[in-house]
Amino acid sequence: MxxxxxxxxxxxxxxxxxxxxxxxxxxxxxxxxxxxxxxxxxxxxxxxxxxxxxxxxxxxxxxxxxxxxxxxxxxxxxxxxxxxxxxxxxxxxxxxxxxxxxxxxxxxxxxxxxxxxxxxxxxxxxxxxxxxxxxxxxxxxxxxxxxxxxxxxxxxxxxxxxxxxxxxxxxxxxxxxxxxxxxxxxxxxxxxxxxxxxxxxxxxxxxxxxxxxxxxxLYAPLKLFAPTALLFFLLGLGWYGWTLSTESRFTNMSALLFSAAVIVFLIGLISEQITSLTYKRDE
Known part of the structure; x- marks a missing residue:
């Protein structure tokens, strides 16, 4: 050696x-x-x-x-x-x-x-x-x-x-x-x-x-993106609950937070696929 x-x-x-x-x-x-x-x-x-x-x-x-x-x-x-x-x-x-x-x-x-x-x-x-x-x-x-x-x-x-x-x-x-x-x-x-x-x-x-x-x-993108998406979703849910109880309406901010949750989660899925393809190519 x-x-x-x-x-x-x-x-x-x-x-x-x-x-x-x-x-x-x-x-x-x-x-x-x-x-x-x-x-x-x-x-x-x-x-x-x-x-x-x-x-x-x-x-x-x-x-x-x-x-x-x-x-x-x-x-x-x-x-x-x-x-x-x-x-x-x-x-x-x-x-x-x-x-x-x-x-x-x-x-x-x-x-x-x-x-x-x-x-x-x-x-x-x-x-x-x-x-x-x-x-x-x-x-x-x-x-x-x-x-x-x-x-x-x-x-x-x-x-x-x-x-x-x-x-x-x-x-x-x-x-x-x-x-x-x-x-x-x-x-x-x-x-x-x-x-x-x-x-x-x-x-x-x-x-x-x-x-x-x-x-x-590098290791597992969804472990970063999934909790972030969940945070946006919970913020949107919480804001919607607040505005529903106080104003009886669904606001643009709630829509924005829910949309951000979906987008971040989808980016995480794409990143996971890219990471998998990168290491598969190396192998």
Missing amino acids: RLSVILPAKNEAEGLRLTLPRLRAAQSDAELIVVDDGSTDDTARVAAEYGARVLSSPYSMGNGAAIKRGARAASGDVIVFMDADGQHDPDCIRPLLDKLAEGYDMVVGARDWTGQAGVHRGAANAFYNWLASRMTGFEVKDLTSGFRAVRADKFREFIHLLPNGFSYPTTSTMAFFRSAYPVAYVPIPVAKRLGRSHLRLLRDGVRFLLIIFKIAT
């Missing part, structure tokens, strides 16, 4: 100087791929000096785009994705691979609360984990962790679904659950990153809010 380790990197020269020697010592036979996402520092040079295969972009395309480029280029049967900023311990790759050998198709390194980058990020990730667990019916311990081991052939089935931004872990995890590929979690320690984070609270907060809706639409 050949192993490929992919590290997306944007201005991570400092982190790579720490990570790559430890990675080579932990996995001496692994193919190391550093995807330089339009860096303006010495990221590409440092990666090459430590023997990694470097894939460089002329400009920044995003973390997810780097993951996709690396996955297409990797020759290994198993791919490990990890950060280049020193947060992930290369020695933790072995537990991920051991768990993968038990019959899983994806194994995710799960952080505890101390491994979260701040209280707001920890609270947001806890909410995402709860929502994903409700959607899938399985316990999701860390939906957004970027440290994971996957079977390459399974992962490439979903490359076209992955966004170019920061939500590739969410998308790939939900895609594996949706396709009945077993997923497991292994607890990992997380160190403080070297250098500056590329996440911005306001900008990426909006993006992560969209992840909530993407979780639902």
Whole structure:
């Protein structure tokens, strides 16, 4: 079984100087791929000096785009994705691979609360984990962790679904659950990153809010649309009951709310069919 380790990197020269020697010592036979996402520092040079295969972009395309480029280029049967900023311990790759050998198709390194980058990020990730667990019916311990081991052939089935931004872990995890590929979690320690984070609270907060809706639409759209349609229907029913008792009439607002309930439910049905066709095509 050949192993490929992919590290997306944007201005991570400092982190790579720490990570790559430890990675080579932990996995001496692994193919190391550093995807330089339009860096303006010495990221590409440092990666090459430590023997990694470097894939460089002329400009920044995003973390997810780097993951996709690396996955297409990797020759290994198993791919490990990890950060280049020193947060992930290369020695933790072995537990991920051991768990993968038990019959899983994806194994995710799960952080505890101390491994979260701040209280707001920890609270947001806890909410995402709860929502994903409700959607899938399985316990999701860390939906957004970027440290994971996957079977390459399974992962490439979903490359076209992955966004170019920061939500590739969410998308790939939900895609594996949706396709009945077993997923497991292994607890990992997380160190403080070297250098500056590329996440911005306001900008990426909006993006992560969209992840909530993407979780639902990727896995089971009706689980999102059906409760929304029911809410509109109950609001319409309640308003109709009020106007009937006070004015003895059926108002335009009640008609609007009932119509919205029907429209939202039908959109959910269409989305469910599109989702089914998408995964059927992948299979």
